[in-house]
Amino acid sequence: MMTRDISAYKKLAEKSLEALRLEHETPRGLFAPISYMLEGGGKRLRPVLLLVSCDAVGGDASRCQSQAAGIEMFHNFTLLHDDVMDRSPLRHGKPTVHKKWDVATAILSGDAMLTKATELIVNGLNPDVASEVLKTFNDTAMLVYKGQQLDMEFESRLDVTPDEYLEMISMKTGALIAGACLIGAIAGGVKGRDVGVALYKYGMNLGVAFQIQDDLLDTYGDEKVFGKPIGGDILNDKKTWLLVTALQSGSGKELKKIITGQELQGDAKIAAVRDIYDREKVKERSTQMLETAVSGAISWLDSVKDYITAESYALLRGYAEGMSGRVK
Amino acid sequence: MMTRDISAYKKLAEKSLEALRLEHETPRGLFAPISYMLEGGGKRLRPVLLLVSCDAVGGDASRCQSQAAGIEMFHNFTLLHDDVMDRSPLRHGKPTVHKKWDVATAILSGDAMLTKATELIVNGLNPDVASEVLKTFNDTAMLVYKGQQLDMEFESRLDVTPDEYLEMISMKTGALIAGACLIGAIAGGVKGRDVGVALYKYGMNLGVAFQIQDDLLDTYGDEKVFGKPIGGDILNDKKTWLLVTALQSGSGKELKKIITGQELQGDAKIAAVRDIYDREKVKERSTQMLETAVSGAISWLDSVKDYITAESYALLRGYAEGMSGRVK
Numbered sequence: 014m015m016t017r018d019i020s021a022y023k024k025l026a027e028k029s030l031e032a033l034r035l036e037h038e039t040p041r042g043l044f045a046p047i048s049y050m051l052e053g054g055g056k057r058l059r060p061v062l063l064l065v066s067c068d069a070v071g072g073d074a075s076r077c078q079s080q081a082a083g084i085e086m087f088h089n090f091t092l093l094h095d096d097v098m099d100r101s102p103l104r105h106g107k108p109t110v111h112k113k114w115d116v117a118t119a120i121l122s123g124d125a126m127l128t129k130a131t132e133l134i135v136n137g138l139n140p141d142v143a144s145e146v147l148k149t150f151n152d153t154a155m156l157v158y159k160g161q162q163l164d165m166e167f168e169s170r171l172d173v174t175p176d177e178y179l180e181m182i183s184m185k186t187g188a189l190i191a192g193a194c195l196i197g198a199i200a201g202g203v204k205g206r207d208v209g210v211a212l213y214k215y216g217m218n219l220g221v222a223f224q225i226q227d228d229l230l231d232t233y234g235d236e237k238v239f240g241k242p243i244g245g246d247i248l249n250d251k252k253t254w255l256l257v258t259a260l261q262s263g264s265g266k267e268l269k270k271i272i273t274g275q276e277l278q279g280d281a282k283i284a285a286v287r288d289i290y291d292r293e294k295v296k297e298r299s300t301q302m303l304e305t306a307v308s309g310a311i312s313w314l315d316s317v318k319d320y321i322t323a324e325s326y327a328l329l330r331g332y333a334e335g336m337s338g339r340v341k
Numbered sequence: 342m343m344t345r346d347i348s349a350y351k352k353l354a355e356k357s358l359e360a361l362r363l364e365h366e367t368p369r370g371l372f373a374p375i376s377y378m379l380e381g382g383g384k385r386l387r388p389v390l391l392l393v394s395c396d397a398v399g400g401d402a403s404r405c406q407s408q409a410a411g412i413e414m415f416h417n418f419t420l421l422h423d424d425v426m427d428r429s430p431l432r433h434g435k436p437t438v439h440k441k442w443d444v445a446t447a448i449l450s451g452d453a454m455l456t457k458a459t460e461l462i463v464n465g466l467n468p469d470v471a472s473e474v475l476k477t478f479n480d481t482a483m484l485v486y487k488g489q490q491l492d493m494e495f496e497s498r499l500d501v502t503p504d505e506y507l508e509m510i511s512m513k514t515g516a517l518i519a520g521a522c523l524i525g526a527i528a529g530g531v532k533g534r535d536v537g538v539a540l541y542k543y544g545m546n547l548g549v550a551f552q553i554q555d556d557l558l559d560t561y562g563d564e565k566v567f568g569k570p571i572g573g574d575i576l577n578d579k580k581t582w583l584l585v586t587a588l589q590s591g592s593g594k595e596l597k598k599i600i601t602g603q604e605l606q607g608d609a610k611i612a613a614v615r616d617i618y619d620r621e622k623v624k625e626r627s628t629q630m631l632e633t634a635v636s637g638a639i640s641w642l643d644s645v646k647d648y649i650t651a652e653s654y655a656l657l658r659g660y661a662e663g664m665s666g667r668v669k
Contacts, residue, residue: 043490094452098445117426120448121489124422127455128482135475140468147463147475154456161449162371 016324019061019332022074026060029078030085033133046110046122047129050089055105058223059190060085062332063197066212069325072201076137080146080200083133084193087150090126091157091189093119098165106240127154138200145199153192160185167252171260171269178257179221187220211317215329218310222336225303228253232287233296244283254302255295259286262293300337307333344652347389347660350402354388357406358413361461374438374450375457378417383433386551387518388413390660391525394540397653400529404465408474408528411461412521415478418454419485419517421447426493434568455482466528473527481520488513495580499588499597506585507549515548539645543657546638550664553631556581560615561624572611582630583623587614590621628665635661 017025030051038044060081064074074081095101096109097119103109111119134150135143163181167173194216198209230239231246232255246253250272259268268289271277277285290296310333318326345353358379366372388409392402402409423429424437425447431437439447462478463471491509495501522544526537558567559574560583574581578600587596596617599605605613618624638661646654 040487040490040494042494043486094448098448116444117493120422120426120451121486121493123448124451124455125483125486127452128479128486131459131475132479135472140472143472143475144463144468147459147471151456151460155453158371158449158453158456159368162368165445165449166368166370 017068017074019328022061022064022328023057025064025074025078026057026081026085029060029082032078033082042118043122043125046093046114046118047126049113050093050110050122050126051085057085059088059193062190062216062219062329063193063200065325065328065332066194066197067201069212069321069329070198070201070203070208071322072197072203074197074201077197077200079133079136080138080196083130083136083150084189084196086126086130086133087154088189090123090130091161093123093126095161097123098161103241134196142199142202146196149192149195149199153188153196156184156188156192160188164252170252171272173252173257173260175254175257175261178252178254182221182224182254183217186224187217190220190223191216208317208320211313212321214313215310215333218306218313219333219336222303222306222310222333225254225299225306226336228255229296229299229303232290244280247283247286248279254299255290258298259289259293259295262289262295264289264293303337307336310336345396345402347656350389350392350656351385353392353402353406354385354409354413357388357410360406361410370446371450371453374421374442374446375454377441378421378438378450378454379413385413387416387521390518390544390547390657391521391528393653393656393660394522394525395529397540397649397657398526398529398531398536399650400525400531402525402529405525405528407461407464408466408524411458411464411478412517412524414454414461415458415482416517418451418458419489421451421454423489425451426489431569462524470527470530474524477520477523477527481516481524484512484516484520488516492580498580499600501580501585501588503582503585503589506580506582510549510552510582511545514552515545518548518551519544536645536648539641540649542641543638543661546634546641547661547664550631550634550638550661553582553627553634554664556583557624557627557631560618572608575611575614576607582627583618586626587617587621587623590617590623592617592621631665635664638664 035044035048035051063081063084064077067077067080068074092104093110096104097111097116101109102112107113109119110122114122131147131150135147138146160181160183163177164185167177167181191213194212195209198212203209228246231253232244234243236243245251246256250256256268259265268286271282271285271289311330314326314329314333363372363376363379391409391412392405395405395408396402420432421438424432425439425444429437430440435441437447438450442450459475459478463475466474488509488511491505492513495506495509519541522540523537526540531537556574559581560572562571564571573579574584578584584596587593596614599610599613599617639658642654642657642661
C-alpha cells in the first residue's frame, strides 16, 4: 500500500467530491447550491480522518472515496441548515445559501444533501458492511441533531454548566468526527469492535478539542489568520467553553450583568468580557481542557497502536498533537 | 395468512407509528414536533400501500411495520419542510410546526425525521434486502426533492405545459406512492423485478390520479367534506392540472390577464376563473385525465394479477377505483 501524508489524503478527499460531478445534475436550482457549499474548500477534516482510519485497519482508502464524499456531504448539509437556523449571512467570507438564493432553496438543497450523503456512505460496500456503516451513520446523524437542538436551547440560558456544554459539543461536533473514524474503520474491514471503538473515542476527543480550540480562537486568535472578526462569540453572547467557564467563576455575576444589561456594545463589551476572562484565567483553563481532550484522543489511539498501521498511527497522533497549535 | 381489509391495514400502520414511542425520546424540543406531525392522522395512504404490497407478493405485512412507519415518517418530513418553504400557516386546520414552534425547530425536527425514516426503512431486514430497499428509498427521495424544486420554479411561470406539470407531480407525489409499493414488495420478498416494477408503476399512476383529484377537489369539492376553503389554489395562482390545462386553451390569454392583472380578488376571482374553466370544459377534461391515470394503475396491476394474492389484487384495484370517487 502506498504511504500517504495528510495532504495526499486531503487531495483524495477533494477528488472524491469532484468525482460526484454535481455540475451535471439537474434541476440546477436544486444542485447549484450543493456545489456552492462543497467548493468552499476547508480542511476536509472528516473525510481525511475517514480515509486514514480505513488505511489504519489495513483497508484501502482509495476504495472508500464514496464514503469520504458522503461524510463531507453530510457535514456540509449540517452547515447549510445551521446557517438558516442561526440566520448567518456569511460563511468563509461568502454569502450563505439562504442569502445567495433563499430559505426554501437552502432547506430543499440541504435535504437533498442528506439523502445524497446516505447514498454515498453505503455505495460500493458489500451489504453486510453497508448495514453496519449505515447504522453508524444514522446514529451519528441523530447525535448531531440532538447537539444542535441543545445548542439552540442554550441560547436563552445563562446557567449552562461546563458539563452540559461538553455534552452538547460531544454530540454536535464530536460525534461526526468520531463517526467518520469508525465508518472508515468499518469500511476498511476492521476486525472486532475494539479498534473501531478506540478510533471512535479518538475522534470524539479530537472533536471536543477542535471545538474548544475554535472557542479560544474566536476570542484570542489572529484575525488575519482566523479569517473572521475576533470577538464575535462575545458580541453574540454565544455559549462557548470560555463563557460557561467564566459564568461559573467568582466573576459570574458580573459577567451575567454585562450580558443581560446590554449597556456595553462592540469593542467595549469585548474588552470588558476579556478582562473577566483574564482575571479568572479562562484562557489558561480552556487550554488545559483542550490539552486534556488531546491527551484523551492520544490515549485511545495508543490503546490500539499494535493493531493499526504505523503510518496511520503517526498521522492520527500528529493530527491530535497539531490541534493545540491550530491557528485557524 | 390472515385476510385484511383496508381499515385493518390502516390500523397496522397506526400501530407501527405508535410503536416508535416518540413521546419518550429526548430532547423534547427535537421530538415533540415530530410527534405533533405524526398524530395528524390522515389516510396513511403510503404505509397502507406498502403493507398491502408486502402481503401481495406473499410476504407478511406484520413484519414490515418498521418500513410502514419509515415511509410515513418520510412523507411527514416532506410535509413539514414544504410547509416552511411555502410559508403555510395551517395543515389539517392545525398550526404548522414553524408557526407553533419556529423555523429553526421545523428545519431541525424535519432533518431528524429524514434520518429516522432511513433507520426505519432498513430496520429488521437482512442486509441484502436492506440494501435494495435503501436504494429504492434514496432514489424515491431524490425524485421527491426534484419534484418540489420544479413545483417551486413553476410558481413564477405562466407557461407551464400539461406535460411539464405531469412530470412534476410524477416526481413530487407519484414517486413516493410508487416507492412505497416497491419497498413493500421488496421487503415482502418479491421474486424478480417484473412484479416490483408493475407495483411501482401502479403506485406512480395512482399518485398522479391522487394529485389531479386533489386539484379538482380544491376547486370543485364540498368545503365541509374537503376540510379546507374551496378555491385556495385559484386565489394563490397555484399551478394545478386545471390551471395549466386552461392556460393552454383558447381562453389562456384571458386567464393570464386575470392572474397578472391582480384586479380581481377573493370570490370574484374564483368565480371568473371558474367561468373560464366551465367554458373550456376543464373539469371534464381533468376528470378524463384522472380516469386515464386510474386505468393506467389498473392495467399495471392486471399485468401481474397471476403473481400476487387475490386479496391484495382486490384491495389495490379497489383503492384505484375509489380514487375517482374520492371526496376529501
